Amino acid sequence: MRIAAVVSAPAPAIEYAPPQGSSGTHTISHVVLAIIIVASFVVLSTLMGFAYHLFKRRNSEEDPNHEFEKSASQYMLPAVNSSVTEPQLFTYKQLQFATNNFSPMNIIGHGGFGSVYRGVLPNGRLAAVKQLEWGGKQGIEEFQVEVDMLSRVHSPYLLELIGYCGDQTHKLLVYDYMCNGSLQEHLYSDCTTDDVRPLLGWVTRMRIALDAARGLEYLHELINPPIIHRDFKCSNILLNDKFNGKLSDFGLAKIGSDKVNGEVSTRVLGTHGYVAPEYVMTGHLTTKSDVYSFGVVLLELLTGRTPVDMKRPPGEGVLVSWALPRLTDREKLVEMVDPTLDGQYSMKELIQVAAIAAMCVQPEADYRPLMTDVVQSLVPLVKQRTNSKTSRHPSHHSQ
Ligand SMILES: Nc1ncnc2c1ncn2[C@@H]1O[C@H](COP(=O)(O)OP(=O)(O)OP(=O)(O)O)[C@@H](O)[C@H]1O
Numbered sequence: 001m002r003i004a005a006v007v008s009a010p011a012p013a014i015e016y017a018p019p020q021g022s023s024g025t026h027t028i029s030h031v032v033l034a035i036i037i038v039a040s041f042v043v044l045s046t047l048m049g050f051a052y053h054l055f056k057r058r059n060s061e062e063d064p065n066h067e068f069e070k071s072a073s074q075y076m077l078p079a080v081n082s083s084v085t086e087p088q089l090f091t092y093k094q095l096q097f098a099t100n101n102f103s104p105m106n107i108i109g110h111g112g113f114g115s116v117y118r119g120v121l122p123n124g125r126l127a128a129v130k131q132l133e134w135g136g137k138q139g140i141e142e143f144q145v146e147v148d149m150l151s152r153v154h155s156p157y158l159l160e161l162i163g164y165c166g167d168q169t170h171k172l173l174v175y176d177y178m179c180n181g182s183l184q185e186h187l188y189s190d191c192t193t194d195d196v197r198p199l200l201g202w203v204t205r206m207r208i209a210l211d212a213a214r215g216l217e218y219l220h221e222l223i224n225p226p227i228i229h230r231d232f233k234c235s236n237i238l239l240n241d242k243f244n245g246k247l248s249d250f251g252l253a254k255i256g257s258d259k260v261n262g263e264v265s266t267r268v269l270g271t272h273g274y275v276a277p278e279y280v281m282t283g284h285l286t287t288k289s290d291v292y293s294f295g296v297v298l299l300e301l302l303t304g305r306t307p308v309d310m311k312r313p314p315g316e317g318v319l320v321s322w323a324l325p326r327l328t329d330r331e332k333l334v335e336m337v338d339p340t341l342d343g344q345y346s347m348k349e350l351i352q353v354a355a356i357a358a359m360c361v362q363p364e365a366d367y368r369p370l371m372t373d374v375v376q377s378l379v380p381l382v383k384q385r386t387n388s389k390t391s392r393h394p395s396h397h398s399q
């Protein structure tokens with residue numbers, strides 16, 4: 001299924017032993033010996049440090065995309081935010097109570113890892129409780145790495161893990177509840193239900209794009225070593241009450257195994273329509289694979305079309321193939337924009353967003369931008385509008 005992670009016990013904390021008081025019986029030879037040992041240690045550490053520095057520099061020169069080959073156990077605390085919030089431990093009973101005994105009425109979604117329930121925690125906080133449906137060793141390992149990793153990475157652009165339940169038979173993850181669900185639910189009207197939501201306006205779409213870009217920027221460039229999301233898509237961008245976007249499922253996505261019952265699951269390729277072509281063809285995964293997926297989401301925001309829709313006329317079924325040649329053609333560009341966005345954007349804005357999307361989905365991974373570059377390009381687009389209006393409300397009238 002997904003690439004297996006090796007989970008090792010966290011490195012033991014370095015213990016500091018305070019020096020003993022002097023007995024006054026040291027001889028000069030003892031002092032000299034101590035000086036020699038300390039001096040050798042200092043020289044040796046300096047040499048090792050220098051060698052490590054050279055090794056790191058060589059590696060980063062050879063591998064600008066930070067190819068992902070590291071196990072989850074190598075993940076470190078982020079460089080930008082070293083405060084570690086321990087996830088809370090919940091009993092199964094507490095979560096049973098929180099979700100009204102996992103009532104079908106509380107189900108808010110279902111994904112590859114199981115059902116997601118809306119729940120109220122003992123302290124009154126709303127939460128999304130994800131119940132892992134698999135059994136066996138692999139599921140447990142993935143669950144453990146998810147908990148381990150989400151406890152270490154913290155950003156306003158990533159979904160917060162409140163806690164978990166990991167008793168003998170139940171594996172549940174408890175996340176911050178995002179009352180506006182996923183971006184997917186707000187981009188496409190569902191004709192099969194009565195739930196007709198106002199589709200998102202231009203400004204809200206750009207803000208969510210920027211939040212999501214910042215989430216990926218954090219994973220790729222602000223922590224070391226980087227994390228590749230692998231399953232970046234509209235349903236993994238969740239929206240809170242203010243329509244702030246937060247990335248979810250990056251822990252599970254990254255550490256999933258590609259060896260389930262000896263078979264390769266479709267999940268190893270992420271989600272159909274979002275996966276970078278080089279990853280499909282070679283299995284070679286870099287942060288640029290996520291950049292491609294980001295480009296697909298940006299195209300969805302721009303066009304209101306799903307990544308794959310084979311019910312469309314020939315040549316229009318795969319969003320990237322249909323959109324790419326149009327992104328650089330001024331007339332065709334206007335025609336491809338989601339008609340519900342009419343009158344909400346300027347030509348200049350449209351061209352800028354189209355240029356970002358085109359760069360992200362280009363077939364040559366090396367030429368795709370870094371997420372930092374994407375963030376820098378999106379900031380002015382959002383800033384200009386924020387200066388005039390501050391609301392994030394999704395309706396057209398708020399633009
Ligand atoms: N923290 C949350 N707050 C509110 N709703 C959530 C939360 N997490 C998930 N959901 C809802 O549950 C749905 C299913 O989520 P889940 O992550 O299990 O699957 P998915 O993202 O649709 O697919 P995949 O398993 O391929 O990632 C989401 O689309 C979203 O609507």
Ligand SMILES: [Mg+2]
Nearest residue numbers: 111235236249
């Ligand atoms: Mg998800």
